[in-house]
Amino acid sequence: MEDKKRLAYSIIQFLHDQLHNGDLSSDAQESLEVAIQCLETAFGVSMEERGLAVSQTLPEIFAAATLKEPPSVRVTSEPILPSDDDLAEAERLKSEGNEHMKTENFEGAVSCYTKSLELNPSNAVYFCNRAAAYSKLGNYMGAVRDCERAISIDPGYSKAYGRMGLALSSLNKYTEAVSYYKRALDLDPDNETYRSNLKIAELKLKELPSPGAAPPSFDLAGWLNNPGFMSMDVCARLYHAEADFFLESKASNLMNNPQVQQLMTGMISGNQNPMGGAAAGANPSSNDLSSLIQAGQQFAQQMQQQNPELIEQLRSQMRSRTPSSSNDEQQ
Known part of the structure; x- marks a missing residue:
């Protein structure tokens, strides 16, 4: 005591x-x-x-x-720097992660980049590469966090700003995405991918409803009660790849196209082929689903042969409205 x-x-x-x-x-x-x-x-x-x-x-x-x-x-305030062996192993793991990205093994890429960061946690490239892998897996918040870390380490790293823009766009945060794309372009003015993605984000931002605005109305019951509704299946095989585009753009621009108007009029009429004749094999009153699908396939082939320009137009517009990660390879 x-x-x-x-x-x-x-x-x-x-x-x-x-x-x-x-x-x-x-x-x-x-x-x-x-x-x-x-x-x-x-x-x-x-x-x-x-x-x-x-x-x-x-x-x-x-x-x-x-x-x-x-x-x-003794405990000091100085950080412990990785050894030369650790640095070399971290680079090897990063390269292995890049190979996984090329083969679309995104889980394997995340694992390799994470191990690289354990050996060298102050490398902005490792964080940025892992952000790209997270985005491919749909983990956009993880991508945002890694881009933030990369930018904090290297504020002049343009690729981190570009990938941040992609992740934020995927989260529908277009205002923030525009800001990061602009910063990426400031650092890399000749990058066409950043320029294209910036235009897309700005267009998406303009399409957002004003605060307090009422959402557009849609008469779902009217569509379901329309006898021509079932014939929409006929067109499903034709532009299944374009369906996402119609949902994304709400068809606002395409509905002004006379060819699209003709196509939609035929769909709603129920008994008439939009191209001017009865749909081959189509029977709107039939409950035979297989016959309906077969009729849709036949109509899709006929539409492709008779109006390939419309199909190419739809595909071209869909590509132009999708953010790109091209020319953005891993380092």
Whole structure:
């Protein structure tokens, strides 16, 4: 118990010295006074008990103790730098991750880039590459976090801004995406991919409804009750690849095309081929699903032969409205 009192006395003595010579704020001084009172009460000691004093002050005892420690035990504020072997292995893992990206093994790529970061956590390229793999897997928030880390390490890394724009666009955060694409272009003005994706994000931003605006109405019951609704299956085989485009653009631009208007009129009529004749094999009143699918396939082939320009137009417009990651290979 005597040793504990002597230790407590040394601590209290140190706090007294800091209180009078430490150049502390009034709040800090008040806190030290409270600490001194608590220690004196807890251990039953006071500064008047000079017999508890030791030959060295607490800072002197601490300094002597740290000098006796081996260098490997000492804790410093300097970061531990990776060894040359660690750097080489991190690069090898990154290259392996790049090969996984080429073969679309995105889970394997994430694993390799993660191991690279464990060996060298200050490499912006590793974070940016893993962001690309996360985006391919649909983990857009993970991609955003990795892009943020890459930018914090290297604020001049254009590819990190471009990939951040892609991830934010996928999250429908077009305002932020536009900002990052612009920054990417500032750093790499000749990159056509960034320029194209910026235009797409700006177009998407314009299509967003104004705050407080009522959503557009859609008479679903009317469509379902229309006898021509079933004939929409006839066209499903024709532009199944274009379906996402219709949903994405809400068909607002294409509906002004006379050829598309003719096609949709035929679909709604139910009994008439949009190209001017009865759909081969089509029977709107039939419940035979296989016959309906067969009729759709026949109509798709006929449409492709008679109006290939319309099909190519749909495909071209869909490609122009999709953000691209081309010319954005892994480093």
